[in-house]
Amino acid sequence: MTGGAVEVVLYHLSDDPDRVLPAYHExxxxxxxxxxxxGNKLLHALGDPRSYVVVSRWADWEAFTAWESGAGHKDQTAPLRPLRDTGRDRPFEIYRELAAYAGDRATTLVADAGKTADAGKTADARKAADAGKAAEAGKTADAGKAADAGKAADVTSGAGAKQKEGV
Structure with missing residues (x-):
């Protein structure tokens, strides 16, 4: 399972919020x-004040599994273990990153996600054409609006297309 970053989501519960942050930092x-x-981050659920997740980001699957099977794994995570949400079937999930957006730029990270990349290229071509038509008509302000509309279409079509394929 190579080909991109891996994110591990660990679910925790605590009635005592003063225990969570120190355990996370340790x-x-x-x-x-x-x-x-x-890196990693601690998130607190807005809908359940007892619910927390720790999301760790790994360079790839191999790096994560090497750490997980190593001798230090249990000691390193010991401060958070008493808070683990054991009421779930699995108190964790592991996700491989397929694609991401940063601003208005899409990044496709795996070869089989070509449809997402193609959707982004189509929207980029549409943005350029729309901006060019507006500029030709002497409406430079409208060119910016057309480009912004294209960016919104790019984000919507690219992300939506990939989510539908993955579900």
């Missing part, structure tokens, strides 16, 4: 410098 401190770990 586990993160212990994991600092771990090969392949790009």
């Amino acid at each position: 586990a993160s401190r212990r994991m600092a410098g771990t090969a392949g770990l790009l």
Whole structure:
């Protein structure tokens, strides 16, 4: 399972919010410098004040599995283990990144996601054509509006297309 970053989502529950942040910081401190770990973050559910998730980002599947099977794994994550949401079938999920958007630019990360890249190219061509038509008509302000409309279509069509394929 190569080909892109991996994100691991760990589910936690706590009735005592004062326990969560120190445990998260201690586990993160212990994991600092771990090969392949790009970072992590703690999220708090808006709909359930007891629910927290830790999302860690790994360079790839191999880096994550090397760490997970290593001797330090359990010690590094020990501060958060008592808070693990054991009421779930699995207290974690692992996701491989397929595509991402940064601003108005799409990045397709796996070869089989070509349809998303094609949708982005089509929308980019449409943006350029719309901006060119507006500029030819002497409406430079409208050119910017057309480009902005194209960007919105680019984000909607590209992301939506990939989500539908993956579900």
